[in-house]
Amino acid sequence: MKKILVVIALSSSVLFACNNKAKEEAALKQQQADKELAIKAVKDSLRLDSFKKAEVAKAEQEKEAKHQAELIAARKAGAASSRSSRSYASSGGSSSAAYGGTQPTAKKKGWSDAAKGAVIGGAAGAVGGALIDKKKGRGAIIGGLVGAGGGYLIGRGEDRKSGRVQPKN
16 A cells, blocks of 8 residues: 555655646746847847938928028028118218128126136135135135135136136147
8 A cells, every 4th residue: 555655655756746837937938938029129129210310310401401502592592682771882882781790699608617716715625724724714715825826727617628718729
């Protein structure tokens, strides 16, 4: 009887082991199929993105061509009006249309990096000087001056890098 139970237990364990392998293989096949579907979806989306990019680029080119055509038409109209205004100007009248009308105004750029650096450095130097020196007022003044000078130099360098100030030759 013991032998029969041992044989049944071994055979059932072998059957369960084979059954688990089949389940694992099915799960692996399912995972591979899912990966392939995901890869296909990504490739399709990339293909669609490239089509969208091409459409956007085409629209931008059309927009630029339209803008260029408008500029050419405006130049031709400006040339025609300047010719007629020159004859008027030569008869003694003043002509502001001969120069193309209004000129674009320069946009304010705000504080330069040098100014920002001087203010920040001055404030930090004043606080540091007041903390370090026993005579608070004297330390704050000296620290503020040194900090402002250092901050200005650093900010001026940043202005040169950004192109706001032309570098020294």
